[in-house]
Amino acid sequence: xxxxxxxxxxxxxxxxxxxxxxxxxxxxxxxxxxxxxxxxxxxxxxxxxxxxxxxxxxxxxxxxxxxxxxxxxxxxxxxxxxxxxxxxxxxxxxxxxxxxxxxxxxxxxxxxxxxxxxxxxxxxxxxxxxxxxxxxxxxxxxxxxxxxxxxxxxxxxxxxxxxxxxxxxxxxxxxxxxxxxxxxxxxxxxxxxxxxxxxxxxxxxxxxxxxxxxxxxxxxxxxxxxxxxxxxxxxxxxxxxxxxxxxxxxxxxxxxxxxxxxxxxxxxxxxxxxxxxxxxxxxxxxxxxxxxxxxxxxxxxxxxxxxxxxxxxxxxxxxxxxxxxxxxxxxxxxxxxxxxxxxxxxxxxxxxxxxxxxxxxxxxxxxxxxxxxxxxxxxxxx
Amino acid sequence: xxxxxxxxxxxxxxxxxxxxxxxxxxxxxxxxxxxxxxxxxxxxxxxxxxxxxxxxxxxxxxxxxxxxxxxxxxxxxxxxxxxxxxxxxxxxxxxxxxxxxxxxxxxxxxxxxxxxxxxxxxxxxxxxxxxxxxxxxxxxxxxxxxxxxxxxxxxxxxxxxxxxxxxxxxxxxxxxxxxxxxxxxxxxxxxxxxxxxxxxxxxxxxxxxxxxxxxxxxxxxxxxxxxxxxxxxxxxxxxxxxxxxxxxxxxxxxxxxxxxxxxxxxxxxxxxxxxxxxxxxxxxxxxxxxxxxxxxxxxxxxxxxxxxxxxxxxxxxxxxxxxxxxxxxxxxxxxxxxxxxxxxxxxxxxxxxxxxxxxxxxxxxxxxxxxxxxxxxxxxxxxxxxxxxxxxxxxxxxxxxxxxxxxxxxxxxxxxxxxxxxxxxxxxxxxxxxxxxxxxxxxxxxxxxxxxxxxxxxxxxxxxxxxxxxxxxxxxxxxxxxxxxxxxxxxxxxxxxxxxxxxxxxxxxxxxxxxxxxx
Numbered sequence: 001x002x003x004x005x006x007x008x009x010x011x012x013x014x015x016x017x018x019x020x021x022x023x024x025x026x027x028x029x030x031x032x033x034x035x036x037x038x039x040x041x042x043x044x045x046x047x048x049x050x051x052x053x054x055x056x057x058x059x060x061x062x063x064x065x066x067x068x069x070x071x072x073x074x075x076x077x078x079x080x081x082x083x084x085x086x087x088x089x090x091x092x093x094x095x096x097x098x099x100x101x102x103x104x105x106x107x108x109x110x111x112x113x114x115x116x117x118x119x120x121x122x123x124x125x126x127x128x129x130x131x132x133x134x135x136x137x138x139x140x141x142x143x144x145x146x147x148x149x150x151x152x153x154x155x156x157x158x159x160x161x162x163x164x165x166x167x168x169x170x171x172x173x174x175x176x177x178x179x180x181x182x183x184x185x186x187x188x189x190x191x192x193x194x195x196x197x198x199x200x201x202x203x204x205x206x207x208x209x210x211x212x213x214x215x216x217x218x219x220x221x222x223x224x225x226x227x228x229x230x231x232x233x234x235x236x237x238x239x240x241x242x243x244x245x246x247x248x249x250x251x252x253x254x255x256x257x258x259x260x261x262x263x264x265x266x267x268x269x270x271x272x273x274x275x276x277x278x279x280x281x282x283x284x285x286x287x288x289x290x291x292x293x294x295x296x297x298x299x300x301x302x303x304x305x306x307x308x309x310x311x312x313x314x315x316x317x318x319x320x321x322x323x324x325x326x327x328x329x330x331x332x333x334x335x336x337x338x339x340x341x342x343x344x345x346x347x348x349x350x351x352x353x354x355x356x357x358x359x360x361x362x363x364x365x366x367x368x369x370x371x372x373x374x375x376x377x378x379x380x381x382x
Numbered sequence: 383x384x385x386x387x388x389x390x391x392x393x394x395x396x397x398x399x400x401x402x403x404x405x406x407x408x409x410x411x412x413x414x415x416x417x418x419x420x421x422x423x424x425x426x427x428x429x430x431x432x433x434x435x436x437x438x439x440x441x442x443x444x445x446x447x448x449x450x451x452x453x454x455x456x457x458x459x460x461x462x463x464x465x466x467x468x469x470x471x472x473x474x475x476x477x478x479x480x481x482x483x484x485x486x487x488x489x490x491x492x493x494x495x496x497x498x499x500x501x502x503x504x505x506x507x508x509x510x511x512x513x514x515x516x517x518x519x520x521x522x523x524x525x526x527x528x529x530x531x532x533x534x535x536x537x538x539x540x541x542x543x544x545x546x547x548x549x550x551x552x553x554x555x556x557x558x559x560x561x562x563x564x565x566x567x568x569x570x571x572x573x574x575x576x577x578x579x580x581x582x583x584x585x586x587x588x589x590x591x592x593x594x595x596x597x598x599x600x601x602x603x604x605x606x607x608x609x610x611x612x613x614x615x616x617x618x619x620x621x622x623x624x625x626x627x628x629x630x631x632x633x634x635x636x637x638x639x640x641x642x643x644x645x646x647x648x649x650x651x652x653x654x655x656x657x658x659x660x661x662x663x664x665x666x667x668x669x670x671x672x673x674x675x676x677x678x679x680x681x682x683x684x685x686x687x688x689x690x691x692x693x694x695x696x697x698x699x700x701x702x703x704x705x706x707x708x709x710x711x712x713x714x715x716x717x718x719x720x721x722x723x724x725x726x727x728x729x730x731x732x733x734x735x736x737x738x739x740x741x742x743x744x745x746x747x748x749x750x751x752x753x754x755x756x757x758x759x760x761x762x763x764x765x766x767x768x769x770x771x772x773x774x775x776x777x778x779x780x781x782x783x784x785x786x787x788x789x790x791x792x793x794x795x796x797x798x799x800x801x802x803x804x805x806x807x808x809x810x811x812x813x814x815x816x817x818x819x820x821x822x823x824x825x826x827x828x829x830x831x832x833x834x835x836x837x838x839x840x841x842x843x844x845x846x847x848x849x850x851x852x853x854x855x856x857x858x859x860x861x862x863x864x865x866x867x868x869x870x871x872x873x874x875x876x877x878x879x880x881x882x883x884x885x886x887x888x889x890x891x892x893x894x895x896x897x898x899x900x901x
Contacts, residue, residue, distance in 0.1 A: 013800050038576055055501040058452070059494035068459055073482035076474020076550070083463025083470070084849040094460045101449035102873065109446075109877055143828035152717045154549040241547040258721060286553070332475040333552040334544075340482055347486040352516075354491070358498045361505045379890040380503065 004240075007338065011074045016307045018070060022063035023303045024296055027162060029057040029308050031185015033100070033127025034178070037120055038187065039200045044371040046120055047108060052192040052369045055105050056363050059355060061100070077154075077243070077330040078314040081147055085158040086137060086286070089165055093133050099126030108382050114245055128178065135177025136307065137338055138168030142223070142255060144318030146231060149244055159319065176215045180302055187279055189297035193289050194368045205283045205291060209276040209298075214224040216302065222274055223309065228352040229254025230316040230324060239329035246329065248321035255309040265308045271301025321354045385848040392856040393465040393647045393848050396863055400457040400821060401830070403867040406449030407824050407874075412526055412573055413580020413615075414826060415519035420607055422515050426508050437515070437602055439886045440584060443878060445500065450874045452493075454867065463569040465856070469837050469847035476542045476553045477532055485527035492521025497531060505814050526576070529570050534565025537829070538633045539838050544733055546716050546726075551841065563629050569831070571622040574615050575825070578785055579818035581612025582811075585792065589811035592802060596895040600886050602802065609796055613789040616650075620782050624674040631681040631689070634839060635766060637832035638701075639692045639772045643667055647691040650684075657776075658767040664843070665693060692765055699738065700761045702840075706739025707757075708732045711750040742844045763835045774824040779822035788814060798859050 001009075012303035032053045040046035072079040083090050099122040146159040186208055189201035223229065231254040234247040259265050275298025282291035312327040331337060371374075374381060385393070418437055425433035434731070459481065462470050465494045493516040497504070535542070542551045591601035631638045632830070639645075643658040644664050646703055650663040654676035656669040678687050709732035710758030715725055741763060742749045745756040750758075783799075795801035799809075833839055882886050887896035 054394055056494070056496035058496055059490060061398070062485060062490045062493050063488060065459065066482065068463075068479040069478065069485045071472050072470060073478030074460075076478055077471045078851075079463050079474060079643045080467035080471040080797070082463070084467035084851070087851065087855060089466050090460060091725050091862070094457060095862065095866060097456060098453045098870065099450045102870060105449040106873065106877060152714060154471065156471075158850075199896075243548075255434070262484075271879065332429065332478070332549075336475050336479055336553045336554065339479055339553070342442065343483050343486055347490075351486070351494075353489055355494055358494050358502075360509075361498060361502055364505060 001221075004334050004337075005328055007334060007341070008177075010341060011299065011331065011337050012311070012327045014221050014341060015067065015070050015074060016304070017309070018063055018066050018279070020303050021262070022060070023066060024036055024184075026063055027057075027062035027181050027299060028185045028188035029053045029060050030127045030131045031181040031187070032189050033123045034131060035185055035189065035192060035201070035204060036127070036154050036184060039186075039197055039204060039309045040120075043113070043116060044374050045197055046116075047374045048173050048193055048195075048197045048371060049189060050107065050123070051381045052105065052189055056159055056359065057100070061097075063321075066130065070340070074332055074337065074338050075325070075327075075330045076332060078325045081145070081156055081158065082137075083257050083316055084156065084314070085145055085160060086140070086149060086165065088162040089133055089137065093130045096126045096129035096133075099123060099380070104382055119247055120153065127181075131178045131181040132174040134164060135174035136170045137168065139173030139175065139308060140165050141313075141315060142227065142229070142306075143167055143169060144316040144321070144324075146319040147315075147317050148320040151244060154243070169222060172222070176212070179208055179212040179215055180299060183212050183279060184275060184295045185301055187283070187292045190283065191292040192363070194370045197369075202283050202286075202291075202325055205295070206280050209279040209283070209295075212276050213273060216269075216276075218270060223252050223255045226252065227255065228252055229257070230313055231257055232312060232319060232324075235328065239326065240331065243325075243329040244323045246322050246324060246326065248324050249264060250317070250321060251333060257310050258311060268301050268305040268308055273298050273301070274297070275301055300357075384845060385850045386853060387744075387845075389844050389851050389854045389856050390848040391506075391893065392462075392853065395842065395853070396465060396856065396860040397458070397461050398830075398862055399860070399867065400454060400461060401826070403871065404451065404454035404458060405822055405826055406871070407447050407454060408526070409576040409579035409818060409896060410447045410583055411444070411451050411522050412576025413578065414440060414447070415515075415522050415580075416577060417584055418444060419512075419515050419519045420611060421604075422512050423784070424607070426512050428480060428697050430706060434598060435889060435891055436600060436607075436888055436890045439600075441500065442881055442888055443587075444457050444495075445659035446565055448882065449602060450494070450870055455807075455862065464859075465849050465851065466837070466847050467849040469842065470633060471550060472842055473535070473539075473542070473551045473838055475550055475551035476559060477535055479553065479556065480528045480532040480535075480559070482523055484532075488521050488525035489526055491517055492525060495521065516802075523573055526573050530572060531560055531562065531565045534562040534568055535559060536837060537568075537833060537839055538562055538564040539841050545735075546713055546729065546840075549717070551838070553728045560591055562634060565679060567622060567626045567629050567783050571619065571825075572724065574622055575818065575822055577615035578612060578619050579822065580787065581608040581615055581789070582814055582818050584608035585612060586812045586815035589808040590882070591885055593805060594807050595810075597886050598802075600882035600894070603820060604670040605792075605801075606796055609789060609792040611783070613793045617787040618781070620786060623779070625653040627681055628683065634832070635690050636695045637771070637828075638765065639690060639695060640766045640768045640827060640832060640834050642677060642689070643670070643687060643768055643772045644677070647688060647694045648677070650678050650686050650688045654680055655772075658772060659838055660772055662765075662768055665686045678683055686753070692768070699764045700757060702735045702738040703741060703757050703760055704738065705732045707742070707750055707752060708739075709736040714750070737836070737838070737843065740846055741843050743833065743843070749877070759821065760823045766832050768833050771828050776825045776832075778821045778824040778828065780815050781824075785814070785817060785821075805856075 032049055036046060036049050040049045069272040075357055089150045090339055103123040107116055148157050182204060186201045190198050190205055228250045231247050231249050232246060236242040236245040275294050275311035276293035279291055279298060314325040409696045418441055422437040467811050472768060498514040499518050502511060538561050540874045540897035541555040545552045551617060554778050578659040585605050588601040591597050643655045648816050653672040653674045656671045656673055658670040677689055680682050683687060709729060712725060712729040739749050741760040742752045746752050795804055837844050887894040
């Protein structure tokens with residue numbers, strides 16, 4: 001492997017790690033936001049949930065923005081194809097995300113019940129819609145998308161429509177990702193709360209972890225036996241300069257190929273399966289912290305397992321498979337990659353350090369969110 | 383296949399709407415964050431609780447504004463991909479870098495400490511909380527820096543080169559990208575413009591309390607801090623605006639000529655159009671009030687430098703289009719697989735003008751057989767809309783000087799101790815609140831509209847940059863954006879007015895005006 005090719009793989013690992021980080025942190029915000037109207041019946045109960053995720057959701061969502069900007073910077077052509085190809089899907093995610101900053105910030109600023117109920121549901125929409133569409137998008141990456149490029153100008157020709165994205169398998173992936181975020185959100189809520197919200201979150205975590213496991217196994221089975229996957233049979237010598245000249249084959253089970261080639265990768269789906277199982281067990285045994293950590297393990301495993309399946313594909317083309325976007329044929333130049341990776345290398349430890357500081361300060365001394373805390377601090381909380 | 387003219391227009395409107403809404407919220411975030419820092423520093427050093435209350439109250443207004451700023455900003459980042467996909471793949475290699483770094487360095491810092499700033503009052507020491515406040519302000523300014531570096535590249539693409547093998551511009555020198563003079567000057571001008579906005583905002587609302595006779599100690603202190611801040615900032619913003627003008631004159635002569643409605647090159651020292659009614663059709667000013675000899679002095683700080691007029695630049699651009707046609711023809715041969723070194727070196731000779739050749743794509747699929755009429759039309763396109771640039775620029779400058787005068791009066795009266803009796807001045811302080819926003823929007827309009835017909839100045843035409851999307855799709859998304867932004871803006875204003883009117887009573891300390899009545 002050349003130095004440049006290695007750098008591209010490193011960039012893929014870095015961006016994958018950011019996706020995992022988003023799923024871990026932004027993930028419980030999305031899950032908790034979706035569960036908000038169901039786990040919280042009264043205004044106080046809902047404020048318990050909102051204030052568990054409220055102080056930190058903003059920073060967590062920045063991981064999502066880093067994913068977007070990272071794809072832009074690292075694989076500009078993949079950014080171009082996915083964003084314009086999935087036009088309305090992307091915009092619906094965006095419009096749903098609109099509801100979050102204002103929802104958190106404005107909801108408790110006024111006391112009117114209808115105002116608050118409106119923003120509760122706005123937060124629900126702002127959480128459930130991205131949770132599903134992220135999965136649908138992943139499903140479509142696995143299925144392939146109808147695109148090709150003009151050989152002279154490399155201008156994109158995308159021939160799909162919004163409704164093409166709603167393939168049953170993609171919908172299944174959407175429900176799968178929703179259930180993952182819900183399980184994770186419920187695990188986080190049961191960790192940070194006490195009283196009725198804790199009880200409900202615990203039950204939700206138990207139910208949702210089993211639901212997730214069932215869907216996860218089903219999806220894996222479909223990928224092995226039903227869905228046609230893509231496989232790179234050969235690459236041109238200089239893929240960056242010849243992005244349309246891959247040799248890509250399609251066959252059932254190709255998405256599992258990497259696991260047979262590199263058996264160590266099985267660790268990811270194993271964690272994706274076992275983590276949620278232990279979420280169930282620990283929730284049942286009232287092990288709050290372990291329950292949450294097991295959810296973390298499950299999310300890491302599940303998100304990584306999709307990455308391992310897809311590698312080295314970023315976006316396979318269903319109409320012109322040889323023009324598929326790969327880690328090695330659509331990346332930025334070496335200098336750009338070096339610049340970004342260097343900044344990431346410096347910044348990630350700093351971010352971990354101060355984020356850890358913030359969480360410690362906000363949740364130190366075993367603080368738990370309850371209805372009485374909301375009552376006491378009614379003017380300073382969301 | 384290019385996007386249709388209507389589709390490109392709609393994508394431009396959609397981006398313009400989003401960017402304009404975004405910049406209704408950004409300046410206040412930029413300015414108020416440092417004013418909050420000044421207030422909280424005063425709290426740390428004096429120990430006077432009123433400064434803590436000030437930080438909390440103005441922080442509340444900051445938060446209401448910040449929420450919408452975040453979501454409008456997110457819209458821009460999505461649209462590069464959704465609506466400007468050829469742009470994204472053509473320059474993502476270099477343009478994406480500052481955006482990715484912005485997320486890692488700035489936005490994460492700002493967003494993480496935002497939560498701690500609002501919810502950490504009890505769990506942090508005074509110094510730690512001030513530190514959180516500092517990180518919040520630093521994050522927002524760094525964010526502006528990196529975005530302005532990205533924008534600077536669109537205005538003056540340095541540090542990159544065109545690679546015919548990958549059909550895109552690639553990073554040649556990251557350091558050049560960062561120290562791009564247009565980016566650096568633009569950043570300081572923008573950020574200080576934000577400080578002026580924050581200062582006018584705090585002064586205006588404080589003046590309202592003073593006129594109402596409410597919470598006087600709180601309001602006067604707020605006014606004083608903001609006025610001092612505003613005086614320095616409004617002086618600096620003019621100074622940096624001048625520097626910005628010099629940089630534009632040097633790097634974007636066509637934009638400058640349009641801003642000054644300078645149709646024909648005059649012999650130096652040229653006259654300056656104070657007021658003009660330009661006609662885009664006839665390429666002349668229908669009416670103008672001129673100040674003799676001043677143009678060179680204003681835009682280049684010299685009586686001897688000749689400032690090129692639009693007509694002359696147009697002639698130059700026609701030559702560049704001819705070169706661009708040659709570059710495009712050679713590129714086609716290279717892309718078709720001809721690797722003759724002579725061909726490549728010939729291409730390298732003309733490649734700087736490739737963008738001008740691409741301007742013809744709108745008129746003919748095969749650029750190399752463009753007719754003289756098409757070349758003329760493409761050249762004419764390189765002239766931005768003169769009247770709108772001329773006037774928006776002057777509105778911005780007028781507001782800039784007006785606000786400098788405003789803060790000079792405010793600080794003088796404050797120093798003499800007569801300010802609180804000057805009711806008429808205080809009333810005007812309230813009416814002045816929208817002015818910095820108008821100035822900022824005018825400034826951005828000049829910057830961005832003046833960049834047309836390019837997305838990357840002289841390199842990539844706007845028409846080509848757009849995604850190939852259907853008109854119904856973009857219409858639907860544009861209307862949805864407009865609807866969302868309008869509704870959210872109304873909600874934001876409603877809350878802003880409610881809490882601004884309520885004043886420091888909103889933070890429930892039990893000490894302020896409306897809380898006294900309740901008791």
